[in-house]
Amino acid sequence: MTKDELLAPLARLRGPRVVVTTMGLVRPWARHSDSPLDFASADSAMGHAADFALGIALAQPARQVVCLNGDGSMLMTLGTLVTIVQSGARNLVLFVAENGTYEVTGNQKVPGAGRVDFAAMARAAGFPRAERFRDAATYAEALPGLLEAPGPVCLVVDVEPGDETPLGRGPRQDASYLRPSLADSARALRAALLR
Amino acid sequence: MVALPDNASAALLTLLEREGRPRVVWVTREGEAFAMASGLWAGGATPVVLIQNTGLLESGDALRGTAMRMRIPLVCLVTYRGYASLRGAGEPAPPVDGALLGRPDVDSVAALTEPTLRAWAVPYEFLHEDTDIPRLRATFARAAALEQPVALLLPGATT
Numbered sequence: 001m002t003k004d005e006l007l008a009p010l011a012r013l014r015g016p017r018v019v020v021t022t023m024g025l026v027r028p029w030a031r032h033s034d035s036p037l038d039f040a041s042a043d044s045a046m047g048h049a050a051d052f053a054l055g056i057a058l059a060q061p062a063r064q065v066v067c068l069n070g071d072g073s074m075l076m077t078l079g080t081l082v083t084i085v086q087s088g089a090r091n092l093v094l095f096v097a098e099n100g101t102y103e104v105t106g107n108q109k110v111p112g113a114g115r116v117d118f119a120a121m122a123r124a125a126g127f128p129r130a131e132r133f134r135d136a137a138t139y140a141e142a143l144p145g146l147l148e149a150p151g152p153v154c155l156v157v158d159v160e161p162g163d164e165t166p167l168g169r170g171p172r173q174d175a176s177y178l179r180p181s182l183a184d185s186a187r188a189l190r191a192a193l194l195r
Numbered sequence: 196m197v198a199l200p201d202n203a204s205a206a207l208l209t210l211l212e213r214e215g216r217p218r219v220v221w222v223t224r225e226g227e228a229f230a231m232a233s234g235l236w237a238g239g240a241t242p243v244v245l246i247q248n249t250g251l252l253e254s255g256d257a258l259r260g261t262a263m264r265m266r267i268p269l270v271c272l273v274t275y276r277g278y279a280s281l282r283g284a285g286e287p288a289p290p291v292d293g294a295l296l297g298r299p300d301v302d303s304v305a306a307l308t309e310p311t312l313r314a315w316a317v318p319y320e321f322l323h324e325d326t327d328i329p330r331l332r333a334t335f336a337r338a339a340a341l342e343q344p345v346a347l348l349l350p351g352a353t354t
Contacts, residue, residue: 043260044260044265045230045256045259045260045264046260048227048229048260048261049230052230052233052237054231055231055232055234055235055237055242056237056238057234058220058234058235058238058240059234059235059240060238060239077224077227079222079224079227083220083221083227086220087220182264182265183266185265186236186265186267189237190238190239193237193239
């Protein structure tokens with residue numbers, strides 16, 4: 001499916017959820033959402049969006065946190081699947097957008113592309129719900145129920161490789177959440193969550 | 196507290212688990228600790244990281260790209276494996292070179308801990324004795340004032 005087919009249903013349903021994005025989904029998400037509860041893990045450390053999102057979820061147990069991770073990023077910190085379950089967080093929905101490539105560096109294949117089963121890994125780590133979606137209609141139909149399911153939930157979604165370029169931050173960025181520095185973004189999110 | 200245990204922190208973590216406060220969250224690798232602590236802070240909490248110096252070295256990019264880049268006021272307790280192999284009380288650390296790192300009587304992680312913290316622009320302090328414990332409050336204040344992580348090195352084991 002396309003990234004838009006992944007993101008549009010989520011944008012319609014996200015409500016007061018925090019959404020943490022990274023890598024090839026940062027700019028596409030900004031075309032669907034412009035919320036103070038959006039956070040781009042960009043100009044940061046690759047592979048650490050999910051554990052960052054877990055921290056928010058633990059600090060805000062009454063609010064659901066969604067992490068839009070990629071397969072290349074997930075591979076960098078597979079242990080985080082275990083950490084998430086071990087933490088006891090019930091309010092985290094971890095997406096793994098699987099396109100089989102490191103998109104922003106030129107779509108080089110990720111190790112294990114087409115063979116690794118992230119949903120099975122999440123189930124083996126103890127996620128109570130871990131599903132894989134290959135087509136947009138099935139995904140869109142299932143998403144409302146999965147967002148309400150007791151978590152943590154892992155949703156692995158096959159997406160087409162795109163042509164996103166390396167991420168930057170600054171006042172000329174089209175995506176509004178890429179205009180502040182990473183430090184200012186963290187402070188803005190904290191302020192929004194403590195408001 | 197976001198933690199990965201070692202021998203030196205075992206007693207402290209056992210106590211914290213028994214007491215239930217502050218809550219301990221375990222990680223599988225130390226780099227996760229800095230990202231998770233940064234998320235905890237963004238979510239309104241006051242996190243502390245507890246890791247060994249070996250794990251600190253593993254954490255470089257996570258520390259740089261999350262807690263440092265986000266300017267998170269964060270106290271990081273780092274148990275200092277090998278401190279006694281490197282220097283006696285009050286003695287300065289010897290210069291770090293390939294020969295020192297290969298010496299079997301020196302724990303190479305101890306030789307690299309403080310130079311690494313300096314290179315990464317992380318201020319650090321020591322917690323040698325029980326009488327140093329009041330320094331904790333000052334360390335939290337320093338991290339808040341600097342808006343960045345500050346390391347508190349623990350050369351001895353907790354008991």
